[in-house]
Amino acid sequence: MKKIKLSGSRRNFLKNFSAGLATMALAPGASMVQSCTSKAQEDLPEDRQVGIALCGLGWYSTDQLGPALLETKYCRLAGVITGTPESDDRFLKKYQFPEENIFSYEEFDRLADNEDIDVVYLALPPALHPEFAKKAFQAGKHVIVEKPMAPTVEEAKEMLEARDEAGKMMSVGYRVHFDPYHQEVKRLGQEEVYGSVEKAENTFAMYWDRGGWRTDRDLGGGSVYDLGTYVIQAAIYSTGEVPVAVRAEAQEKQRPDKFEGVDESMKFTLEFPSGAEAECETNFWKDEDILKVETAEGYFEIEPAFDYYGQRGETHEGVIHFGQVNQQARQMDDFAQRIITGDQNTPVPGEMGLRDVRIIEAVYRSAETGERVEIDYTDDEKIVS
Numbered sequence: 001m002k003k004i005k006l007s008g009s010r011r012n013f014l015k016n017f018s019a020g021l022a023t024m025a026l027a028p029g030a031s032m033v034q035s036c037t038s039k040a041q042e043d044l045p046e047d048r049q050v051g052i053a054l055c056g057l058g059w060y061s062t063d064q065l066g067p068a069l070l071e072t073k074y075c076r077l078a079g080v081i082t083g084t085p086e087s088d089d090r091f092l093k094k095y096q097f098p099e100e101n102i103f104s105y106e107e108f109d110r111l112a113d114n115e116d117i118d119v120v121y122l123a124l125p126p127a128l129h130p131e132f133a134k135k136a137f138q139a140g141k142h143v144i145v146e147k148p149m150a151p152t153v154e155e156a157k158e159m160l161e162a163r164d165e166a167g168k169m170m171s172v173g174y175r176v177h178f179d180p181y182h183q184e185v186k187r188l189g190q191e192e193v194y195g196s197v198e199k200a201e202n203t204f205a206m207y208w209d210r211g212g213w214r215t216d217r218d219l220g221g222g223s224v225y226d227l228g229t230y231v232i233q234a235a236i237y238s239t240g241e242v243p244v245a246v247r248a249e250a251q252e253k254q255r256p257d258k259f260e261g262v263d264e265s266m267k268f269t270l271e272f273p274s275g276a277e278a279e280c281e282t283n284f285w286k287d288e289d290i291l292k293v294e295t296a297e298g299y300f301e302i303e304p305a306f307d308y309y310g311q312r313g314e315t316h317e318g319v320i321h322f323g324q325v326n327q328q329a330r331q332m333d334d335f336a337q338r339i340i341t342g343d344q345n346t347p348v349p350g351e352m353g354l355r356d357v358r359i360i361e362a363v364y365r366s367a368e369t370g371e372r373v374e375i376d377y378t379d380d381e382k383i384v385s
Contacts, residue, residue, distance in 0.1 A: 050074060051078030056081070072332050073333055121173075133163075143170045185300060194297040200292065207286060214262075232360070237385050239276050247268060249268070249367060266363065290303040
């Protein structure tokens with residue numbers, strides 16, 4: 001897959017990005033009110049907090065990440081990078097950080113002189129992640145980057161190189177790794193509680209009709225780029241393996257005018273070394289959200305699986321219940337703790353993001369050729385979680 005070259009003016013897009021993204025909710029809803037902490041938190045000093053700057057003040061930052069930071073224990077919202085003055089004022093009033101901690105995209109390099117900010121959280125379209133991750137590392141900041149990490153494997157590798165050169169940490173915003181229902185799926189599958197995993201059926205579909213980056217290939221759009229990491233990851237942490245091959249088929253577009261140049265929906269099957277398979281679907285013209293795993297002795301599932309809240313789980317033996325958590329708060333607190341303690345072993349590292357981009361590229365190659373595509377991890381760490 002070739003490296004993406006943006007059409008039009010990237011800077012003009014950034015200036016209008018926040019306002020446009022404000023309507024692009026993946027799944028609107030109130031933030032969770034219950035906050036969970038990890039076992040390690042009791043051992044950390046109460047006054048240690050990591051300063052996070054949100055880059056891109058669209059819906060996700062405004063309605064999810066910002067409120068989640070109010071529930072965290074070891075991090076705080078210390079600043080913003082944006083192109084919309086109205087967002088500046090709204091965030092300044094609500095979160096009470098110094099006015100000098102507001103940056104425009106053109107002023108990004110000025111972050112290097114700001115000691116309040118330790119982490120830049122990139123909530124931008126995927127095609128902008130590589131550029132701003134590199135800038136953040138050059139400014140001496142750690143990075144959390146939303147999924148997918150980058151549009152191409154080449155760019156994902158460049159981000160990892162920039163991280164290593166800067167001696168900083170990077171994690172990917174894979175929030176469900178911090179959700180107890182998904183942690184239970186991982187345990188049930190990898191420990192073979194109900195026998196070996198034989199088949200997974202993972203679907204993430206949402207009706208999307210608002211345009212934006214999801215419908216723009218130059219910005220990293222398409223159903224697999226946006227929704228595919230969820231179903232791919234679920235298959236991996238259910239089995240404890242990385243897929244060795246994929247068979248994919250793009251579905252007929254229901255709205256070809258709106259999704260010109262990108263996939264509106266995709267079905268693909270991941271093959272694993274054990275012989276297990278995962279039937280996956282991403283879709284922008286219906287609503288469905290389920291993770292189901294069939295094993296030698298039964299099954300387990302979550303539905304809804306990938307939304308921000310409302311998870312419900314069950315196995316063939318009965319209901320799984322953990323209550324609800326704020327996934328984003330747990331995700332950011334985990335990263336903050338690792339910065340404070342110097343622990344480099346984030347459970348959602350950049351290498352995992354690279355792995356998923358490689359799998360996504362294989363999905364698209366298979367769909368384009370109509371052939372089974374083997375996935376080559378020769379140059380990667382085979383991250384399994």
